[in-house]
Each structure stands twice: as C-alpha cells, then as structure tokens.
Amino acid sequence: MSYQQRTPTVVPANPFDPRADAEILRKAMKGFGTDEKAIINVLAHRTNAQRLRIDYEFKTMYGKDLVKDLKSETSGNFENLLVAMMTPLPEYYAKELHDAMEGAGTDEDVLIEILCTKSNEEIMVIRDAFRKKYHRSLEEDLMGDTSGTFKRLMVSLCNANRDESMMVNPEAARADAQALLRAGELKLGTDESTFNAILCQRNWAQLQLIFQEYQNLTGHDIEKAIKNEFSGHEEQGFLAVIRSIKNQSAYFAKLLNKSMKGLGTNDRALIRLVVTRCEIDMVEIKREYQANYGESLAEAIKGDTSGHYKKCLLHLIGEPA
Incomplete structure (x- = not known):
C-alpha cells in the first residue's frame, strides 16, 4: 500500500505531557458544567496512543476512569465520538465488526469497509482483539453471519494471507487478467472462486497491473465486469477491494x-x-x-x-x- 501517499491530520503532540493533559481534563469536568472546549482541545489533538497514556495517568492521579467521566459529562454523538477516540484501535475495530453481526440482520457495509481495506498485519491484530474481547474467533462469526460468495470473500480476507511483497510480474498479471475474463464475462454464469483467489491473494501493486491488463484486454474497467457478474454484498465487497487498491483515499x-x-x-x-x-x-x-x-x-x-x-x-x- 506504500505507493499511495498518506498524510494524517492528527499527529503525535510534541511536547507531550500526559499528566498535564489529565489535569486539564479533570478540571474541565469538575464542579458545575463541563468545559467541552478544553476536552476537545486536548483529545482531538492527541493520537490514539497518546490518549491511552492520558487515560492511564488520569486513573493513576485521580483513581477515576477517564472514559466513565467523559460519558457522564457528555451525551449523544459527542459522547460516542469521545468514547471511540478513547478506545484502542484494534478493540474499536473488533467492536464494530461484532456489533455489525450481532442481533437480527448483518451490517455488511461495516464488514466490507474494515476487512476489504486492511493489511495482513492489521487484520491479524483485529482478529486477536476480537478473540480477547468476545472469546470466539472472528472467522466463526463471519461464517455464521454471511453466506455464499460474500462469505467466502470475508473468510479469505480474514485469513490475512495476501502476498505483500509488492513485487510485480507483468506476465502473471496478463495471465490473471485472462483468467478473470474467462471466469466472468466470457463464461455463462460466473466462476466466483477465481475472482476470490486473485483479489484476496495478489499483492496490491500486482493487482494494479492486473486491472490495467484487464482494461487492455477488454477495453473497459474491471469494475464494470464486477457490476455485470455480481450483485448485492458480493458486488460491493469485490468493488471495495478494487477501489481501495486503486485509490484508497477516494x-x-x-x-x-x-x-x-x-x-x-x-x-x-x-x-x-x-x-x-x-x-x-x-x-x-x-x-x-x-x-x-x-x-x-x-x-x-x-x-x-x-x-x-x-x-x-x-x-x-x-x-x-
């Protein structure tokens, strides 16, 4: 993924004094009324790792839980936003995936957004957080809550077994583009497993090349083929993989x-x-x-x-x- 430039808007505060930040937050929530501006000025300008350090110092200094204090002093979406900001990222992703599958119906959009855009390492860290938090595997939940081609796509991505070498091979790219064409547009019906294997295993740079070769062979974008061959969540899932490889920011x-x-x-x-x-x-x-x-x-x-x-x-x- 390194071929796409990435610039954050929240960077580590430097100098950083978690004790001083904890004091500011305590003062902002003590007594009558809450100084929301002070809370925002601290927490929105610290990274997730720094916020967790502040949380630790807050507990050490005051014997109180910062997240609980924030929840009791704020409400609605502002409260939800602060709690999200105070949650370790892997745990946060794990909770979002869990909640997307819990209860009646599944929010496939959340599964797609998270699993179709992450590196192997990120997925492995999220899987570990999921197991720690819910005492079962993410893969089991995915298998129980999804079906068909979409299930296979989710399970493949959850395996976190993509080649990440960023090595490109033009001949292999041409062969894969031809395989995709034979599995889709040139075939009555669709061989979903070919799409799944190529989109879930090839490295991101190689996939860019495969998409280019597909365009050369057919005169149109691979997205058009996906829209013609698939529907519903599997279409959305494959498109998410393709779009985040082409241009993740877009x-x-x-x-x-x-x-x-x-x-x-x-x-x-x-x-x-x-x-x-x-x-x-x-x-x-x-x-x-x-x-x-x-x-x-x-x-x-x-x-x-x-x-x-x-x-x-x-x-x-x-x-x-």
Missing part, C-alpha cells in the same frame, strides 16, 4: 459522503471513518472529497452535524471549527 471519501447524504446521517459510520482515518490519510481523503463531491469535507460535516460533536469532528480532520 474510497474512504466515498464512504464519508455516503454516511452524510440522503435521509439523516449515519453517525456511527461517520465517527468510525473520521476516528480511524485521521491518523492515516485524512489529508488525501479531504482532497478526494473536494474533487469528487464539489464541496469540502468540512462543509459537509458542518451541514450535517452540530454542537460540540461538529467541533470535535472538524478538529480531527484538521479544519478550524
């Missing part, structure tokens, strides 16, 4: 746009996307958002959110609130 800009457009805002998705990407590539995501949707991400957030929730989101994406 893919996340699209998800952010989706979370805010239409009837009501999907705040859970908005919070997850901002909290998890602000330390990775939010600068590029903002650029793609502006280019693709004709307004800035900041304008979209201002139009769709309010109060301290809005201010905190804007700080996280590096925009003046």
Whole structure:
C-alpha cells in the first residue's frame, strides 16, 4: 500500500505531557458544567496512543476512569465520538465488526469497509482483539453471519494471507487478467472462486497491473465486469477491494459522503471513518472529497452535524471549527 501517499491530520503532540493533559481534563469536568472546549482541545489533538497514556495517568492521579467521566459529562454523538477516540484501535475495530453481526440482520457495509481495506498485519491484530474481547474467533462469526460468495470473500480476507511483497510480474498479471475474463464475462454464469483467489491473494501493486491488463484486454474497467457478474454484498465487497487498491483515499471519501447524504446521517459510520482515518490519510481523503463531491469535507460535516460533536469532528480532520 506504500505507493499511495498518506498524510494524517492528527499527529503525535510534541511536547507531550500526559499528566498535564489529565489535569486539564479533570478540571474541565469538575464542579458545575463541563468545559467541552478544553476536552476537545486536548483529545482531538492527541493520537490514539497518546490518549491511552492520558487515560492511564488520569486513573493513576485521580483513581477515576477517564472514559466513565467523559460519558457522564457528555451525551449523544459527542459522547460516542469521545468514547471511540478513547478506545484502542484494534478493540474499536473488533467492536464494530461484532456489533455489525450481532442481533437480527448483518451490517455488511461495516464488514466490507474494515476487512476489504486492511493489511495482513492489521487484520491479524483485529482478529486477536476480537478473540480477547468476545472469546470466539472472528472467522466463526463471519461464517455464521454471511453466506455464499460474500462469505467466502470475508473468510479469505480474514485469513490475512495476501502476498505483500509488492513485487510485480507483468506476465502473471496478463495471465490473471485472462483468467478473470474467462471466469466472468466470457463464461455463462460466473466462476466466483477465481475472482476470490486473485483479489484476496495478489499483492496490491500486482493487482494494479492486473486491472490495467484487464482494461487492455477488454477495453473497459474491471469494475464494470464486477457490476455485470455480481450483485448485492458480493458486488460491493469485490468493488471495495478494487477501489481501495486503486485509490484508497477516494474510497474512504466515498464512504464519508455516503454516511452524510440522503435521509439523516449515519453517525456511527461517520465517527468510525473520521476516528480511524485521521491518523492515516485524512489529508488525501479531504482532497478526494473536494474533487469528487464539489464541496469540502468540512462543509459537509458542518451541514450535517452540530454542537460540540461538529467541533470535535472538524478538529480531527484538521479544519478550524
């Protein structure tokens, strides 16, 4: 994935004094009223790792749980955003995956967003966090909650066995492009397993080459083939893999746009996307958002959110609130 430039909007505070930060937060929540501005100024300008250090110091100094204090002093989406910011990232991803599969129905969009865009190591860390938190394997839950081609895609990705060498082989790319063509557009019906094997195993640089070869062979983008050959969640899953390989920042800009457009805002998705990407590539995501949707991400957030929730989101994406 290193071929895509990645610039975060939240970087480690330097100098960093977790004890001083803990004092500021304690003062902000002590007595009558809450100083939300002080809370945002500290937490939205620290990395996840630094926030966890502050949490530790807070407990050491005051014998109190910072997250519990934040929850009792705030409410609604602002509270949800702060709790997300205070959760170790692997645990946060594990909880989002768990909640997406818990209860009636499955939120496949969450499974796709997380599993289709991560490196082997990231998936392994999330799997470990999932097992620790829920005492069962992520793969078991995926197998029980999904079906058909989509299930196979999720289980393959959950195995975290992609080649990550970034070595490219033009001949192999041509052969894979031909295999995809034979498994899809040249065949009555679709051989899903070929798509699954190639999209889940080849390294990201090699897949770029395969997509280019596919275009050369057919005169159209591989996305068109996926749309013709698949439907529903499997279509969305394969498209997510392809789009995040082509341009991960544009893919996340699209998800952010989706979370805010239409009837009501999907705040859970908005919070997850901002909290998890602000330390990775939010600068590029903002650029793609502006280019693709004709307004800035900041304008979209201002139009769709309010109060301290809005201010905190804007700080996280590096925009003046």
